[in-house]
Amino acid sequence: MALYNKFIVTVCMAVLEWIRVTYNIDLGLDESTMTALVGAITSILVFAIPNKARD
Numbered sequence: 001m002a003l004y005n006k007f008i009v010t011v012c013m014a015v016l017e018w019i020r021v022t023y024n025i026d027l028g029l030d031e032s033t034m035t036a037l038v039g040a041i042t043s044i045l046v047f048a049i050p051n052k053a054r055d
Helices: 002-022 031-048
Strands: none
Touching: 002 031
């Protein structure tokens, strides 16, 4: 499971974004800003969380 850390982070962020859009959760930002923010957070998390090397 640790081999796919980056994939898991990406899927979790995509699911959170889908939930936000589906249930019209308003965070006080317009749609384009929110999309850019989620993309930036996803990119930062994918960069920060390393995959574990297979031994």
